[in-house]
Amino acid sequence: MPPSETGARxxxxxxxxxTPYLLLAPAALVLGVIYGYPLVRLLGISMQDYGLRALFTxxxxxxxxxxxxxxxxxxxxxxxxxxxxxxxxxxxxxxLLIGMFVALMLGSxxxxxxxxxxxxxxxxxxxxNVAATLVWQWLFEPGYxxxxxxxxxxxxxxxxxxxxxxxxxxxxxxxxxxxVVWQSVPFVALTLRAGLSQIPRSxxxxxxxxxxxxWTMFRLxxxxxxxxxxLLVGILxxxxxxxVFNQIWILTQGGPDGGTTTLGIWSFTQAFSxxxxxxxxxxxxxxxxxxxxxxxxxxxRLISAGEEW
Amino acid sequence: MKSRRTRRRFALNTAATxxxxxxxxPVYWMVNTAFKPYGDILRPTPGFLPIPLSxxxxxxxxxxxxxxxxxRNSLIVTGTAVIASSLLALFAAVALTRFRFFGRxxxxxxxxAIQMVPTPALVIPIFLTLKGANLLNTLLGLAxxxxxxxxxxxxxxxxxxxHGIPVELEEAAMVDGAGRLTVLRRILLPLIAPGLIASSVFxxxxxxxxxxxxxxxxxxxxxxxxxxxxxxxxTSTGVDYGGLIAGSTLFALPVIVFFLLIQRxxxxxxxxxxxxx
Numbered sequence: 001m002p003p004s005e006t007g008a009r010x011x012x013x014x015x016x017x018x019t020p021y022l023l024l025a026p027a028a029l030v031l032g033v034i035y036g037y038p039l040v041r042l043l044g045i046s047m048q049d050y051g052l053r054a055l056f057t058x059x060x061x062x063x064x065x066x067x068x069x070x071x072x073x074x075x076x077x078x079x080x081x082x083x084x085x086x087x088x089x090x091x092x093x094x095x096l097l098i099g100m101f102v103a104l105m106l107g108s109x110x111x112x113x114x115x116x117x118x119x120x121x122x123x124x125x126x127x128x129n130v131a132a133t134l135v136w137q138w139l140f141e142p143g144y145x146x147x148x149x150x151x152x153x154x155x156x157x158x159x160x161x162x163x164x165x166x167x168x169x170x171x172x173x174x175x176x177x178x179x180v181v182w183q184s185v186p187f188v189a190l191t192l193r194a195g196l197s198q199i200p201r202s203x204x205x206x207x208x209x210x211x212x213x214x215w216t217m218f219r220l221x222x223x224x225x226x227x228x229x230x231l232l233v234g235i236l237x238x239x240x241x242x243x244v245f246n247q248i249w250i251l252t253q254g255g256p257d258g259g260t261t262t263l264g265i266w267s268f269t270q271a272f273s274x275x276x277x278x279x280x281x282x283x284x285x286x287x288x289x290x291x292x293x294x295x296x297x298x299x300x301r302l303i304s305a306g307e308e309w
Numbered sequence: 310m311k312s313r314r315t316r317r318r319f320a321l322n323t324a325a326t327x328x329x330x331x332x333x334x335p336v337y338w339m340v341n342t343a344f345k346p347y348g349d350i351l352r353p354t355p356g357f358l359p360i361p362l363s364x365x366x367x368x369x370x371x372x373x374x375x376x377x378x379x380x381r382n383s384l385i386v387t388g389t390a391v392i393a394s395s396l397l398a399l400f401a402a403v404a405l406t407r408f409r410f411f412g413r414x415x416x417x418x419x420x421x422a423i424q425m426v427p428t429p430a431l432v433i434p435i436f437l438t439l440k441g442a443n444l445l446n447t448l449l450g451l452a453x454x455x456x457x458x459x460x461x462x463x464x465x466x467x468x469x470x471x472h473g474i475p476v477e478l479e480e481a482a483m484v485d486g487a488g489r490l491t492v493l494r495r496i497l498l499p500l501i502a503p504g505l506i507a508s509s510v511f512x513x514x515x516x517x518x519x520x521x522x523x524x525x526x527x528x529x530x531x532x533x534x535x536x537x538x539x540x541x542x543x544t545s546t547g548v549d550y551g552g553l554i555a556g557s558t559l560f561a562l563p564v565i566v567f568f569l570l571i572q573r574x575x576x577x578x579x580x581x582x583x584x585x586x
Contacts, residue, residue: 020408024416027401027460034457035423038434045434055440105325113325118572120332126568127336128518130536131557134543135339138550146338146355161353182335243427246520250540264429271433272525284430295425 042288046281054277067282076258076266084242084262084287087173091241094181096234099188104222106193118190125186133250136179140165169259172252176260179247184240188233195229196222235298242291263287343367343555350551366555373542373552375531383517383534385448390455390516391509397456398463398508399501403493405464406471407479417468420461428458429521436525446528454526455516463508470504471497510567517564535560 047064054060071077102121106114127135139147142164151160166172199221207217223230245264248254254261254269261269263283271280292299342350343366344359370376405413435454436445444450479492487495498505520536527533533541539560543553 017408017410020404020410020413023400023404023408027397027464028416030397030453030457031420031423031460033438034435034454034460035426035431038431038438039426041434041438042430045437050437102328105321105328108321109325110322113322116329117325120329122568122572123336123565124332126565127339127561128514128536128564130518130520130539131339131561132335134539134553134557135335137543138342138554139335139338141550144351144353144355144550149353149355182332185332239425239427243429245429250520250543264427267430268432268521271436277433277437281433284433288427288430291425291427299422299425 042281042284045277046285048278050276050278050281052275055275060278063278067278068286070279071282071286076261080261080263080266083260084264087177087244087262088238088241090177091180091184091244092234092237094177095184095188095237095241096230098181099185099192099233102185102189103192103196106189107196121186121189124182127183129183129246130250132179132183133247136175136247137251140175166252167256169256172256172260176244176247176251179251180241180244184237188237191229191233192226195226199225231298235295238294239291242287242294263290339554339558339561342550343558345551347551366551367559369549369552370556370559373556375533376538378531379533379535379538382448382532383536386452386455386523386534387513387516389448389452390459391512393452394456394459394463394512395505395509398460398467399505401460401464402467402471403497405468407476420464424461432521432525435522439526445526446532448532451523451526451534452516454522455512455519458519459508459512459515462511466508466511467501467504470501474500507571510571513567514564 045060046067047062048054048060049063049066050060102117106117109117139145142148142162148160148163151157151163163171165175203221203225204217207221212220243264244262245268248260248262248265249268252260254265264287267280267283267287269280270283271277274280341357341359344362344364345356345366346359346361346363347365347369349356349359404410405417439445439450439454442450444453474497479496482492482496483489518536519534520540523534523537524540527537530541535556539553539556542548542556
């Protein structure tokens with residue numbers, strides 16, 4: 001083989017092996033700027049005295065774990081943590097239960113009714129977060145809100161016309177819960193519906209022949225078959241509901257008296273209202289770590305699935 | 310037996326009807342409020358139909374000072390995010406599916422794992438980073454933020470689509486003398502068009518809907534996007550609910566239209582990802 005030919009071949013191979021990196025570089029760069037660097041920076045800021053002074057002078061001395069100490073010992077941490085967890089669990093449970101119910105219902109409805117339900121789901125899903133939150137504020141407006149009016153007409157709860165929903169933490173959470181569940185059920189219901197439609201009919205027929213009742217069939221066939229999708233939907237719900245921000249921020253700003261302050265809201269107010277970016281970052285790091293713990297099993301599975309790619 | 314079945318059918322249809330009424334109610338009330346005459350909105354007994362129909366709230370919202378600016382800002386930022394993220398993700402997806410190289414799997418896992426990072430936790434460092442780069446309060450900075458946020462999903466979606474296209478198709482074209490660029494343009498692009506549409510819609514919705522990052526990054530009122538303006542409108546004293554809800558309706562409209570347009574693909578695309586991985 002003449003040397004010139006091997007030379008040409010080698011050049012082509014070198015170029016071919018550089019192409020993927022060139023193609024990948026812009027995306028990797030943006031991901032580094034928007035995710036990578038900020039994540040590292042977040043960790044850094046959480047260990048610095050980063051306040052108003054740092055914003056202007058640019059000097060932010062390292063104080064290591066002082067921010068964390070402040071966060072953990074300030075007396076606010078435990079209530080905020082409990083609030084965040086309970087609210088997250090309530091949201092995930094509500095979304096999955098209603099979503100599952102709707103998915104099962106869709107399967108046994110007639111064509112026209114199914115279309116109507118799907119249309120309602122997609123409309124609710126499509127309304128932007130901010131628009132939905134503002135509509136909620138209007139629905140529950142003291143004095144003129146239609147929900148106050150309707151509940152008063154029901155007569156079960158007495159006269160609620162002038163009810164200030166956001167004056168107590170509990171009722172504020174109920175209103176936000178309704179909003180978030182209303183928006184998240186469509187995704188869950190339609191995803192589970194798609195999963196349900198893939199279960200072979202013969203499974204149910206076999207189970208029926210074996211004398212299984214409706215509940216046993218649901219447990220042994222439906223739930224078993226749906227498990228991977230339920231897991232996925234469950235994890236995504238945990239991640240989303242743990243991080244609910246806009247709805248709480250716009251409706252209550254964490255009030256009354258910090259009664260609806262979750263980890264996300266706390267981190268935000270520490271940074272942007274009290275101008276203590278260091279402590280806000282410490283809260284954010286804690287919440288990322290907690291979320292990582294909650295989803296660790298799933299992330300591990302992702303990585304082991306990655307072995308096959 | 311038969312009566313039991315009809316009773317079951319009846320119960321099911323009742324449940325479905327109740328569900329529909331509850332779920333559509335907020336949307337119905339939004340539209341109903343938006344089309345009411347201004348004086349009919351703050352009534353002790355709410356009217357359930359917008360009679361007489363009025364466009365007053367819409368002209369009110371559109372006539373607010375700088376509405377045009379907010380709309381333009383939203384469109385610029387969203388448009389940039391959609392175009393740039395599609396382009397970058399397409400390149401990345403080609404690299405990930407058509408080449409074997411060192412670091413490929415790590416990149417894929419990173420892209421997946423990154424979606425687990427809660428974006429609210431990134432508000433502080435992104436704010437400070439953009440401040441350091443003098444990109445705070447600029448549309449470019451905000452667009453960059455959105456491109457980053459949608460990239461993982463767009464890369465993942467396009468990778469899935471490209472994965473399903475046999476390489477032989479491209480090889481055949483290359484044997485016939487087509488260059489890589491021609492292959493990309495004439496063969497791959499038409500085949501992954503549905504994937505590009507899906508990921509563009511997703512990018513549009515993410516950028517169009519975002520509130521926190523725009524709220525934090527844009528300090529000048531002239532740089533507000535629509536959601537930031539809507540919220541600032543709602544917290545001003547003596548909220549003008551007619552204008553606010555009409556504004557929200559206009560803001561929600563393009564997204565609802567998009568969702569209805571890609572309705573079938575929405576469920577399909579979502580689940581193809583969910584079932585396979």
